[in-house]
Amino acid sequence: MAENSTLIIIIILIILAIGLAFSIGANDETLSTLVGTGILKFKIALIIGGAAIGGGMIAFSSGFVAKTVGSDILGEGITYTTFMLLTVLISSIIWLIIGSFAGIPLSSTHSLLGSVVGVLIVYAISQGGVNPENALNWDKLGNIILSWFLSPLFGLIITYLLFKIIAKTYLSKLKGLNQIEKSEKYFKWFLLGSVIFAEIWVGANSGEALGILYGLLNNGSLNLGQYFFFAIICGIFALLGIFIAGRYVIRNLASQMTDARPSEGLITQSSSSIILMIATLFGLPISHSHVIVFCIIGMNKAQKKEIDLKNLGKMAIYWVLTFPIAGIMAGFLYFGLNLIGLV
Amino acid sequence: MIKMEEEIDDKILSKMSIDELTRLFMDAINEQNLKLIEGIEHLVEENFKEFKKNLTYVIKTNTEVAIKKKFESKIFKSKLMFSKADRLKLFNKINDIKNIGEFLANKLLLYMVVFPDEEFKLQIQNILKSLRIISNYLSDAVKLIGSDLSKARDICEDIKEERRRMRKTEWRLLDKLYNYDMDYLSRTFLYLKELIENVMMLADHIKNFSEYIQFLATKYLIFE
Numbered sequence: 001m002a003e004n005s006t007l008i009i010i011i012i013l014i015i016l017a018i019g020l021a022f023s024i025g026a027n028d029e030t031l032s033t034l035v036g037t038g039i040l041k042f043k044i045a046l047i048i049g050g051a052a053i054g055g056g057m058i059a060f061s062s063g064f065v066a067k068t069v070g071s072d073i074l075g076e077g078i079t080y081t082t083f084m085l086l087t088v089l090i091s092s093i094i095w096l097i098i099g100s101f102a103g104i105p106l107s108s109t110h111s112l113l114g115s116v117v118g119v120l121i122v123y124a125i126s127q128g129g130v131n132p133e134n135a136l137n138w139d140k141l142g143n144i145i146l147s148w149f150l151s152p153l154f155g156l157i158i159t160y161l162l163f164k165i166i167a168k169t170y171l172s173k174l175k176g177l178n179q180i181e182k183s184e185k186y187f188k189w190f191l192l193g194s195v196i197f198a199e200i201w202v203g204a205n206s207g208e209a210l211g212i213l214y215g216l217l218n219n220g221s222l223n224l225g226q227y228f229f230f231a232i233i234c235g236i237f238a239l240l241g242i243f244i245a246g247r248y249v250i251r252n253l254a255s256q257m258t259d260a261r262p263s264e265g266l267i268t269q270s271s272s273s274i275i276l277m278i279a280t281l282f283g284l285p286i287s288h289s290h291v292i293v294f295c296i297i298g299m300n301k302a303q304k305k306e307i308d309l310k311n312l313g314k315m316a317i318y319w320v321l322t323f324p325i326a327g328i329m330a331g332f333l334y335f336g337l338n339l340i341g342l343v
Numbered sequence: 344m345i346k347m348e349e350e351i352d353d354k355i356l357s358k359m360s361i362d363e364l365t366r367l368f369m370d371a372i373n374e375q376n377l378k379l380i381e382g383i384e385h386l387v388e389e390n391f392k393e394f395k396k397n398l399t400y401v402i403k404t405n406t407e408v409a410i411k412k413k414f415e416s417k418i419f420k421s422k423l424m425f426s427k428a429d430r431l432k433l434f435n436k437i438n439d440i441k442n443i444g445e446f447l448a449n450k451l452l453l454y455m456v457v458f459p460d461e462e463f464k465l466q467i468q469n470i471l472k473s474l475r476i477i478s479n480y481l482s483d484a485v486k487l488i489g490s491d492l493s494k495a496r497d498i499c500e501d502i503k504e505e506r507r508r509m510r511k512t513e514w515r516l517l518d519k520l521y522n523y524d525m526d527y528l529s530r531t532f533l534y535l536k537e538l539i540e541n542v543m544m545l546a547d548h549i550k551n552f553s554e555y556i557q558f559l560a561t562k563y564l565i566f567e
Binding site for chain 2: 037167171172174175176177178179180181184260261262303
């Protein structure tokens with residue numbers, strides 16, 4: 001009976017992980033710059049972008065961010081139980097849904113990590129017989145949290161510098177609209193490359209889905225073959241996420257970008273993908289949307305454009321609050337499940 | 344500059360780029376604008392025959408229609424053009440000059456007047472002279488958008504300066520008109536008043552257009 005219920009929970013977890021992979025694709029707006037420039041037909045752009053995000057997810061599933069979320073963040077000798085993983089997922093999903101209804105842009109990465117920390121601390125206190133100090137790999141967690149502050153900051157700096165260099169050496173020398181249009185035509189092809197590159201790293205850094213599967217691998221619920229099989233399924237669902245649901249967001253944003261300059265899109269996309277690549281290679285799950293927002297701020301700063309500090313301040317508060325709130329919510333949920341004897 | 348008297352061959356137009364079509368269109372419209380100004384000068388000189396001839400030319404000429412059609416078919420097909428919306432707006436603004444010119448010509452042909460005195464004539468001629476200057480400036484600025492936005496922006500500054508001078512003359516003329524001792528026939532008064540105001544309407548459009556060109560320069564040029 002107990003085995004049956006564990007199997008059911010594992011199946012639920014796999015379905016939720018696949019659902020998360022789908023939502024990663026569905027919420028990805030990286031393609032909008034590409035679609036806005038009209039360089040590719042809409043459906044072809046969706047397929048290429050989806051394949052890149054799915055490919056990135058699969059290619060980096062053997063470790064990196066998935067391993068960090070699924071195993072490295074845990075204290076020594078601790079593995080996830082299926083209920084812990086279920087609580088983490090349910091809690092972060094609830095928090096993201098609340099955020100969506102309230103119109104607050106939240107990071108799924110921060111939400112998931114917050115939930116992991118909340119669950120692990122309550123687990124250590126309530127039933128693990130583990131000192132909370134040893135429940136988590138605090139060095140790893142410290143590095144992750146540091147990367148959340150550094151990645152947007154570096155995104156801003158890299159975009160700023162990249163724009164200044166390209167503007168000084170090339171863009172400022174373009175005199176007429178014909179020349180500008182001609183050069184932007186070339187930039188469009190570079191933009192295509194940079195968007196595909198960015199999508200690969202968005203997929204590779206999306207540790208939410210694969211982190212859960214890695215947790216199941218780590219606690220022996222899945223074997224390596226099964227893990228890779230489901231990682232491939234996640235990759236395919238990320239592609240489907242873009243193709244089925246992401247298209248609306250992408251089309252909507254792209255329609256506002258028809259006269260956006262491809263060179264600017266190239267600079268922001270390249271900067272954010274560099275950051276995502278470095279973070280992924282270090283196994284650090286970061287928020288892509290935070291990085292891209294700061295890349296755009298870097299671009300505006302370089303062009304001496306006004307920055308909406310009021311909105312930015314609001315966003316920053318939500319960003320900072322997501323982690324502790326998700327943690328507290330997950331902690332309470334796990335504690336509640338524990339009280340009624342489910343875990 | 345291509346002579347606008349005859350229809351331009353469709354094959355030639357097909358070979359032209361969007362920028363070349365814009366320049367050609369600007370030439371066509373500017374040529375009609377200059378004809379209109381020349382026509383009003385004939386009216387001031389009481390040469391009614393030439394006045395009618397010029398203004399009728401402005402109304403009847405439609406060489407620009409073929410250019411417009413070709414431009415529209417090209418721009419809507421063009422996919423890889425990030426400045427498409429601005430190119431289209433620019434073209435429509437040129438077309439608006441034609442619309443205003445045509446409106447002005449039709450209105451002026453309704454009636455004809457003899458100007459009150461030499462001083463009034465001189466002031467009107469000054470306004471027309473300025474209008475000719477800004478019309479030519481605008482044509483130069485539009486044609487420079489493709490090759491040198493910075494220069495186009497500077498020319499637009501000259502347009503605004505010249506238009507400011509025209510405004511001063513306009514007030515002087517209206518003041519004169521309202522304060523003549525002699526009692527005017529109301530339609531003569533109305534005609535002269537509308538002549539001044541409509542000429543200034545054209546000047547205002549050119550000034551607004553020049554501000555749009557300056558906006559384009561700010562949008563597309565990157566200064567370091």
